[in-house]
Each structure stands twice: as structure tokens, then as C-alpha cells.
Amino acid sequence: MKTALVIGGGAVGLAIAGEIAPLVDELYLIEKEKRFGEHASSRSSEVIHSGIYYKTESEKAIQCVAGNISLQYFLPRHGVPYKMCGKLVVAQQKYDEKLNNKEIEMLHFLLKRAEENGVPQVRLMDAEEVKKIEPNVRCIAAIYVPTSGVLDSAAYLHTLESIAAAKNTVLVTGTKVVAVEKKHEQFAVTTAVAGEVQEPILVDIIVNAAGVHADKVAKIIRPENEWVIQPIKGEAMYFRSNREELQTSMHIYPAPITYTLPDGSKGHTTGVHTTWKLDGKIAITPLYDTHPKHEEDYEITHSPKDFLEKVVGFFPNLKENDLRLSQAGIQPKVNEGDFILQPDKEYQNVYHCMGIDSPGLTASLAIGKKVRKWLLGKDI
Ligand SMILES: Cc1cc2nc3c(=O)[nH]c(=O)nc-3n(C[C@H](O)[C@H](O)[C@H](O)COP(=O)(O)OP(=O)(O)OC[C@H]3O[C@@H](n4cnc5c(N)ncnc54)[C@H](O)[C@@H]3O)c2cc1C
Numbered sequence: 001m002k003t004a005l006v007i008g009g010g011a012v013g014l015a016i017a018g019e020i021a022p023l024v025d026e027l028y029l030i031e032k033e034k035r036f037g038e039h040a041s042s043r044s045s046e047v048i049h050s051g052i053y054y055k056t057e058s059e060k061a062i063q064c065v066a067g068n069i070s071l072q073y074f075l076p077r078h079g080v081p082y083k084m085c086g087k088l089v090v091a092q093q094k095y096d097e098k099l100n101n102k103e104i105e106m107l108h109f110l111l112k113r114a115e116e117n118g119v120p121q122v123r124l125m126d127a128e129e130v131k132k133i134e135p136n137v138r139c140i141a142a143i144y145v146p147t148s149g150v151l152d153s154a155a156y157l158h159t160l161e162s163i164a165a166a167k168n169t170v171l172v173t174g175t176k177v178v179a180v181e182k183k184h185e186q187f188a189v190t191t192a193v194a195g196e197v198q199e200p201i202l203v204d205i206i207v208n209a210a211g212v213h214a215d216k217v218a219k220i221i222r223p224e225n226e227w228v229i230q231p232i233k234g235e236a237m238y239f240r241s242n243r244e245e246l247q248t249s250m251h252i253y254p255a256p257i258t259y260t261l262p263d264g265s266k267g268h269t270t271g272v273h274t275t276w277k278l279d280g281k282i283a284i285t286p287l288y289d290t291h292p293k294h295e296e297d298y299e300i301t302h303s304p305k306d307f308l309e310k311v312v313g314f315f316p317n318l319k320e321n322d323l324r325l326s327q328a329g330i331q332p333k334v335n336e337g338d339f340i341l342q343p344d345k346e347y348q349n350v351y352h353c354m355g356i357d358s359p360g361l362t363a364s365l366a367i368g369k370k371v372r373k374w375l376l377g378k379d380i
Pocket residue numbers: 007008009010011012013014030031032033036037038039040041042043044045046047048049175176177178209210211212213214217234235286328329330331356357358359360361362363
């Protein structure tokens with residue numbers, strides 16, 4: 001009789017539960033909030049990412065491309081609203097010597113990376129072709145990415161929860177994992193409900209999917225675990241308008257900006273972009289607050305003007321007072337900049353999902369399958 005526990009009920013923990021429930025005799029999914037998906041998973045841009053940005057063969061590239069394909073099968077099958085609306089990455093003829101960022105070069109770089117990462121049908125468009133499909137977008141050239149989309153994340157989370165429940169997962173909310181003690185071949189897991197400590201449960205396998213708290217949960221399991229998550233707040237503002245000059249049919253991203261990672265390799269930020277929503281809203285995102293007050297600080301620190309400045313170059317008809325609603329979410333960044341998906345160094349029956357920032361929603365099904373594969377490789 002083998003018992004497993006998934007800690008954290010966001011998209012990643014729920015997807016993992018659905019994948020591994022059939023492999024064990026008993027599975028618990030424990031979430032500290034009253035409902036599943038209250039944090040990053042319900043505060044994202046809901047973009048189904050294609051995988052064109054990430055370093056080839058990184059976990060992000062592999063899990064994003066695989067997750068994108070899995071979603072295109074999963075979402076229609078389960079009636080989750082979505083649309084493969086596509087995306088443009090646009091060059092606006094800017095040359096910034098300091099950032100060494102020639103935009104057209106960057107588009108060619110992304111074309112090559114898309115091919116290396118296995119992202120299909122990405123191609124260059126000239127300004128005239130862009131004008132025909134997105135008349136309100138100003139650019140000198142773009143690349144078109146048809147496998148980018150948008151999904152209804154609330155419906156997706158609800159579906160993942162129903163699937164996990166149908167596979168007999170014991171779904172527990174309002175319960176925080178506060179201590180883990182190794183007991184021979186098992187783990188005694190102590191939880192707290194409204195601050196009140198409960199009797200420990202004994203489990204054989206633990207999956208840590210605690211989002212921005214995954215570093216703390218890793219330390220609860222084994223204090224020598226050294227991962228440190230840097231919480232980064234991503235802020236968005238929205239508009240919804242019937243005005244013809246504010247309509248777009250897909251996501252519009254600027255050419256990315258290059259930066260150097262601590263190991264000397266190059267990374268890219270997507271830049272502030274507009275994303276299309278299923279309910280007709282358009283989001284402008286992200287502006288970052290790199291020092292949020294705590295891991296669940298969702299206060300907006302940027303003004304409509306800050307957002308407008310970033311996109312007005314390629315979306316010139318937007319005005320400051322068009323922007324009304326706002327939302328913030330916390331991304332759990334780790335130093336490596338990549339997803340860390342691996343068993344604990346000491347405890348072979350513990351698996352960590354660390355640093356699952358964007359494109360974690362897109363990658364969630366693929367991460368679930370990866371954890372399933374890990375469990376299948378064990379003699380349980
Ligand atoms: C602003 C923003 C925009 C984004 N946009 C996109 C996008 O467009 N496309 C995309 O693919 N991805 C996007 N992402 C990334 C994506 O949302 C996340 O990668 C994904 O939701 C992570 O899911 P998760 O389950 O790992 O984390 P979470 O959803 O944060 O879930 C972790 C859960 O663990 C619980 N927990 C923590 N500690 C404990 C404990 N001790 N005991 C019990 N429970 C615990 C938390 O309460 C939480 O519910 C975005 C993220 C942000 C913040």
C-alpha cells in the first residue's frame with residue numbers, strides 16, 4: 001500500500017495529481033487556501049505560450065512545447081474555453097546601443113530558436129502583411145507565431161480539480177503543510193488548519209508543488225535544501241473597448257530585450273506586451289515590482305501612464321484613460337532562470353517543482369507527465 005502527497009493545489013499540483021493518482025493506492029493533495037489555484041495560477045495572463053523564447057533543451061523549452069501540444073488536445077476534449085489566436089513579435093525600428101538590441105536581428109534569432117525548440121509554422125511578415133491582419137499595430141516587420149493562444153484559466157483549474165477528484169485523490173483545502181519528519185521509509189507530515197496543528201499523516205512519496213513557497217517547503221522536508229526563490233511581482237492593466245482603432249485579434253509582443261545571466265549566457269525578456277482575452281479584454285503586461293512586500297502582495301505599484309509608455313510605440317491609438325482594471329501576480333524566480341524539476345538529493349521518494357514561473361500554466365500538463373514518468377521509474 002503506497003500513499004503519496006502533493007503539496008500545493010495550483011495548476012501544477014492539480015495536473016500532477018491527475019497524472020499520478022492511478023499509480024498509487026492513496027493520494028492526498030493539500031492546499032493551504034480555501035480554494036485551489038488562488039495564487040499564480042489564477043493571476044496569470046492566460047497565454048498558451050508556444051516556446052520560442054527559452055534556451056533550447058532547457059526545462060522551460062521542453063515542458064512549454066510539450067505542454068502547448070497537450071493543452072491543444074486536453075482543452076477541447078474537456079470543454080475548456082480557449083483560442084489559438086496566434087501572436088506577433090514586432091520590430092519598431094529602435095536601435096538601443098546600450099542593450100545592443102537590433103530588433104530585426106532579434107526576430108531572426110527567434111525564428112532560429114523556434115525551429116531549434118520545435119515550435120511549428122513561425123514565419124516572418126513584412127509591415128504590409130501585418131497591416132492586413134492587425135491594422136491597429138505599427139511595426140516595420142514581425143514574426144507570426146500561430147501556436148500561441150489563450151485559455152480560460154478558471155475553467156482549466158476547475159477541470160484539473162474534477163479529474164483529480166474522479167481519480168480518487170483526497171483533495172484537502174484550507175490546510176497548510178507545516179512540518180515533515182522522516183520516519184524510516186516514510187514521512188510523517190504535519191498540517192495546520194487555521195493555525196491549529198493536526199495529527200500527522202504518514203506518506204511514502206511527496207511532490208512539492210508549492211509555487212512561490214516551494215523553497216520553504218523544500219526546507220521543511222530537508223533543511224539542507226538550498227534553493228532560494230525570489231518573488232517577483234508582475235503587474236497588468238486592462239482595457240475593453242468597442243472602438244475600431246483599439247481592436248486586435250492576437251497577442252502583440254515587442255522584440256525581446258537581451259540581458260546577460262550570472263553564468264555569462266544570454267537571456268531575453270519578452271518586454272511589455274498586449275495579450276488578448278477570451279472575454280474581449282486586452283491586457284498590457286508585465287511591469288515588474290522586484291521587491292514585493294511578501295509572497296502574496298498583490299498591490300499595484302505602477303500607474304496607467306507607466307503601462308501606456310511601454311506599448312504606445314506599436315499600439316499608438318491607446319490613451320491613458322482607456323486603462324482601468326488591474327491585476328498582479330507573483331512569479332517564483334530561481335537563480336538558474338529555468339524550471340527545476342528533480343528528485344530531492346537525499347530522499348529518493350521526494351520530487352521538487354521549483355521556480356515554476358511563466359510559462360508554468362502552459363507547461364502544467366507536461367510537468368504532470370514528467371512527474372508520472374519519475375514515479376513509474378520507481379519500484380513502488
Ligand atoms: C503575473 C503572471 C502572469 C503569468 N502569465 C502566464 C501566462 O500567460 N502563461 C503561462 O503559461 N504562465 C503564466 N504565468 C505563470 C503561471 O501562472 C505559473 O507558472 C503557474 O500558475 C504556477 O502554478 P503552480 O501550481 O506552480 O503555482 P501556484 O498557482 O502559485 O500554486 C502553488 C500553491 O501552493 C500552495 N502552497 C504553498 N505552500 C503551501 C503549504 N505549505 N501547504 C499547502 N499548500 C501550499 C499555495 O497556496 C498555492 O495555491 C504567469 C504568472 C504570473 C504571476
